[in-house]
Amino acid sequence: MAKDAGYIKLINTARWRRLRIKKLQAQPLCGCCKGKDKITPATEVHHVTPVESVTTIEQMEILMFDYNNLMSVCSECHNEIHAEMFSHTKENIKKANKRRTQRFINNYL
Numbered sequence: 126m127a128k129d130a131g132y133i134k135l136i137n138t139a140r141w142r143r144l145r146i147k148k149l150q151a152q153p154l155c156g157c158c159k160g161k162d163k164i165t166p167a168t169e170v171h172h173v174t175p176v177e178s179v180t181t182i183e184q185m186e187i188l189m190f191d192y193n194n195l196m197s198v199c200s201e202c203h204n205e206i207h208a209e210m211f212s213h214t215k216e217n218i219k220k221a222n223k224r225r226t227q228r229f230i231n232n233y234l
């Protein structure tokens with residue numbers, strides 16, 4: 126996934142590194158595995174609302190450093206979460222295309 130320049134800038138700040146460590150210390154287990162009754166140490170921090178879902182650097186900064194927007198995860202779950210978000214997007218595109226086709230049929234046939 127291509128990362129936005131603003132995102133890269135924020136993820137490389139000392140502020141983010143500190144916050145990330147703080148989160149992993151406060152929540153050392155993968156929040157995703159815990160839901161599946163598995164105990165896995167978290168190694169990564171996920172943003173529940175994706176930082177790239179907003180367009181301005183100010184809004185990105187808010188999401189990036191919002192402690193309540195963070196979730197400790199293991200790398201396996203993290204990959205899964207992102208793969209799922211991507212497939213949802215694809216699914217939405219398909220649905221939108223279908224709606225467009227339907228509208229076309231309604232209008233012209």
Ligand SMILES: [Zn+2]
Nearest residue numbers: 155158199202
């Ligand atoms: Zn996990």
Ligand SMILES: [Zn+2]
Nearest residue numbers: 170171172203
């Ligand atoms: Zn993530």
